[in-house]
Amino acid sequence: MIRIFDTTLRDGEQSPGATLNLTEKIEIARQLDVLGVDVIEAGFPITSQGDFDAVYRISRELERPIVAGLSRCVPRDIDRAGEALQGANRPRIHVFCATSKIHREHKLRKAFDEIVKLARESVSRARQFVDDVEFSPEDGSRTELDYLVEITAAAIEAGATTINIPDTVGYAVPEQYGHIFAYVREKLPQIDRDGIYLSSHCHNDLGLAVANSIAAVQNGARQVECTINGIGERAGNASLEEIVMTLRTRADFYQPYDTGVVSREIFKTSRMVSNLTGLSVQRNKAIIGENAFAHEAGIHQDGIMKKRETYEIMDPREIGVPESKLVLGKHSGRHALAKRVSDLGYTVDDATLQQVYDRFKALADKKKDVYDEDVEAIVDQLLDQDRQLWELVKFNVTAGTNETAVALVELRDSTGQTGKQAAYGDGPIDACYTAIQLITGVQVLLEDYQTRAVTGGKDAQGEVSVHISHGGHKVRGRGLSTDVIEAAVLAYLSAINRIKTDDMKTVQATTMDSDDGADSLSGQVVQP
Ligand code: KIV
Ligand code: ZN
Helix, strand or coil: CCEEECCCCCHHHCCCCCCHHHHHHHHHHHHHHHHCCCCEEEEEEHHHHHHHHHHHHHHHHCCCCCEEEEECCCCHHHHHHHCCCCCCCCCCEEEEEEEEHHHHHHHHHHCCHHHHHHHHHHHHHHHCCCCCCEEECCHHHHHHHHHHHHHHHHHHHCCEEEEEEEEECCCCCHHHHHHHHHHHHCCCHHHHHHHCCEEEEECCCCCCHHHHHHHHHHHCCCCEEHHHCCCCCCCCCCCCCCHHHHHHHHHHCCCCCCCCCCCHHHHHHHHHHHHEEEEECCCCCCCCCCCCCCCCCCCHHHHHHCCCCHCCCCCCHHHEEEEEEEEEECCCCCHHHHHHHHHHCCCCCCCHHHHHHHHHHHHHCCCEEEEHHHHHHHHHHHHCCCCCCCEEEEEEEEEEEEEEEEEEEEECCCCCCEEEEEEEECHHHHHHHHHHHHHHCCEEEEEEEEEEEEECCCCCCEEEEEEEEECCCEEEEEEEECCHHHHHHHHHHHHHHHHCCCCCCCCCCCCCCCCCCCCCCCCCCCCC
């Protein structure tokens, strides 16, 4: 069996634009447990109180999976990871240190021997806290092979039980990456003899992360590091669902490499991660994209009707894709809606479900067909309401060709007080946003603005998603309405409400450029 090491909550959360608070991280971790992953990397404890808390809470709550905390080869990082894992059911400390020539010379400015010493000392230090220690030579795929062998031997001698060889910058190609694993195994027979796990960790800069991971498996890797939806730094990490489904769908070729993942939970997990991170999944994404099982060509549709396998290599039910995307009409019952809400990756209590149901009925009255995306939008909006400090009372806007747009916005705060402001702007949305900033007093930078129709047809709802930043804190917001300006206002307001209510994430963990000392971490390190 191949171990699946999920790093959605650590490397995945390093994706630009992904922000998760503690509650959201815990919700995803619980679902990863249901999905059946073997290891969950829950955070990088030294980087922020939020990451510390995530590792602490998740590692104590979950009993089956191993829960890992990341750490540089820096004593206080390791101690902090050890502290976060105190009382954990199945703790792991994952220490890493760069080893490639370019990182040694330009980033660390250390000789290789010094790095080996650091790795040895760090693994021993981590072993004082836990028995399960993973060591990663960062930029391993660009490290001289014999150096890789030497540092791997040193880490194992110091007590590492898993050695992860990352393709940190997504530079490797399958034959070469596979060869690294074969080479290290051949030179170090203790790996197989003593049951040391070799692990792959691939980034997708050349679109080869999954292919490289599979090449590693064929050459002896028994752990694969990956993320849901392939989210992660830059072009992302290897996608969990693609690795799992490749090994399963092509069991004829890859036997005996299978994983313990419950594939029917993949779709739900994917939706949950997308909804909570705000990172949408591209339509044509393998396995879980909207088009992954859509057949447009007549010849294909005909073939599918005669025998599904003519054009489908996987059964969508195996991945947990709901049987039809056309959910419900106004006669659908509460039970059917509850099931769909759960299939879409949401956990809601009865009271919220009732509100979802009421809104669903109201929408079904206006719109003939209600799709998955409509249901998602309703739930998202309701969940967002929990953090509603300011809500929209009304807005009015005038705009036109060669006219300066003017908006009048009225908001109500949580004490019931209303505030009203008028503002000019470069277009109606800019005018509304300026008015909102004046009322709330929160100055933010709009970093990204996207709009799309949630479903097809003239009666489609418009969705706007925004990313804003405020004092180094980045958040997203979504708004939905059949009126696109109202959707834009709601999205902005939801992001501003989030800034005020988020219970964590004081620092975005941007760490890969500084592993030679905690003081050089970009951002502020929040001590407990
Ligand atoms: O890409 C990388 O090298 C990493 C390490 C911390 C394993 O994420
Ligand atoms: Zn990585």
